[in-house]
Amino acid sequence: MDDHGTAPEERTEAEWRSVLGEEEYNILRERGTEPSFSGDLLDVEGSGVFRCAGCGTVLFDSERKFDSGSGWPSFYDVAEADNIETEVDERHGMRRIEVRCGTCDGHLGHVFDDGPEPTGKRYCINSVALEFDPETDPLDF
Numbered sequence: 382m383d384d385h386g387t388a389p390e391e392r393t394e395a396e397w398r399s400v401l402g403e404e405e406y407n408i409l410r411e412r413g414t415e416p417s418f419s420g421d422l423l424d425v426e427g428s429g430v431f432r433c434a435g436c437g438t439v440l441f442d443s444e445r446k447f448d449s450g451s452g453w454p455s456f457y458d459v460a461e462a463d464n465i466e467t468e469v470d471e472r473h474g475m476r477r478i479e480v481r482c483g484t485c486d487g488h489l490g491h492v493f494d495d496g497p498e499p500t501g502k503r504y505c506i507n508s509v510a511l512e513f514d515p516e517t518d519p520l521d522f
């Protein structure tokens with residue numbers, strides 16, 4: 382994951398290209414979107430946390446994951462609010478709220494206001510942008 386010499390927050394785009402796979406680079410650095418129902422983190426068994434595929438920061442957890450039917454991993458809240466940044470995204474003729482990793486600034490997905498209680502939020506996140514870590518207890522976050 383993080384076996385490169387440069388700290389994630391200081392990497393140049395050329396360094397990102399060398400540490401990320403093609404799909405990861407497209408989503409995390411070029412704000413791409415994986416096809417719906419293509420991700421391998423849609424149905425994750427067991428508990429754990431979801432880390433940023435770019436830098437390993439804990440972003441989401443299995444306790445707050447739900448099946449939205451959208452075809453992308455969905456969460457009604459983040460694991461640690463300080464680890465996430467949001468920004469208005471007006472590309473593609475839509476006004477959406479983009480979700481980014483607060484550490485490495487990688488693009489993760491978008492957040493919508495049609496999620497379940499208690500937050501009413503739906504964080505719609507690319508599987509490719511995340512890594513599941515079953516070793517870390519979600520209740521620690």
Ligand SMILES: [Zn+2]
Pocket residue numbers: 389433434435436437438482483484485486487
């Ligand atoms: Zn990151």
